[in-house]
Amino acid sequence: MITMILFFTSFFLSIAIGVPIFLCLGVGALILVWLATGQIPFEIIGQKMLIGVDSFPLMAIPFFILAGELMNTNSISGKLIEFVKAIIGRVRGGLAMVGVGTSIFFSGISGSASADTAAVGSALIPAMKKDGYPTAFSAGMIAAAGSIGPIIPPSIPLIIYGVIAEVSIEKLFVGGYVPGVMMGIFFFLYIYYVAKKNNFPVGAKISIQQFFRIVGQALPTLLLPVIIMGGIVTGVFTATEAAGVAAGYAFLLSVVIYREVRWKDVLPLFGRAALTSSVILVIISASSLLSWIMTREQIPQTISNYILSLSTNPVIVLVLINIVLLVAGMFLDAVSVLMILTPIFLPAILALGIDPVLFGVMIAVNLSIGVLTPPVGLNLFVASSIANIDVLSVSKATIPFILCIIAVLVIMICFPISITYLPSLLD
16 A cells, blocks of 8 residues: 555656656556666566557557548538527527537547547537527536547547457447437436526528538538447447547548648648647557556556455445546646546455446446646647637536436446446347
8 A cells, every 4th residue: 555655655746847748657566666676677568568558459549549630520520500590490409409419420530539529619609609509508518528438439448448458349339329328418407407498599501401401511420429329339340440440430531531631731630639649649548558567456446445445335325436536637638537536446346246348337427527627628629729718717607417427327336227228238
């Protein structure tokens, strides 16, 4: 226990002085190695870091990130917005609901909270302000809607958890749809309540001809999530192969068909995707070293025994774990939290007979709150910069949406079959 205290002390001190996350993890791991062995075996360190990223399922990460970069264009997000507006735009507060609906569809393309917020927010926040929606509400709603991004597949957190916990990524993807849709429904209900209370405007009526024209324009984009999950569920390809197919389809759509991405911009776009992928993979590499030394010193087993000594009630244990995850998500990105805490909590989860698929999806939903809470909440900064208001105002506006996400977590804990039923059909 003393070694863990020293690790976390060094880890948070490193963060406090601005050291990059992957270095914080690496320094913490070196401290644990030195305390355990009295030396630092550099040859083993390099080997363990390399093994951490030498994984076929992890190849899905750069491909999905590339697909998201290719599809994150004004034309494609605009077509999705028009499609959702054609469906629900006539409801009071419909333009706000369009933001949530578009984010749900965009989640099936990019899997990134910040990308969803930027793509949807840049188009909708100015439009909502023009229609008389309060600026803080507009920005808070868009930030919250973007938090659905890492839940609905393709989801990078679910891929990382699947690799760590050795759980089927395909099952995790299928399980992610239920809480993602539940979040969207709760957001819709809250928006409708606020819209009725504040008499928000109703969208313009469109003709049948306009509706089918909009659907036809959006159909090629809507096919991407269908291709991804359709191929996975039917067994045509694995999640990793689906990522490659998604990247290829996104390239064809953005560069060849829509021509939103010019050929001269392809190389810089690939560079951005490579940089983002590298940041994630280097964190995974450093975390793998940490996981190895923690396992070697039986730290997860020690913490697991401590948790089980507090309670053997699965509901209470899941509540305690969610509290820890909520706090960790306020200060760390989702990848770091997954890499540090999954190996610690997983032994207790398995000992209690809790489905690891449920646990993985629950972690992803919990960590989606982290993008909405300061000081690290990335969606807050993205939405505030688009709306040109302070982050504090956006933070206050997201509180009701955070409560909606917590309600989803409560449902998952109390009714686990709501998440595990669909993945069980893949057996």
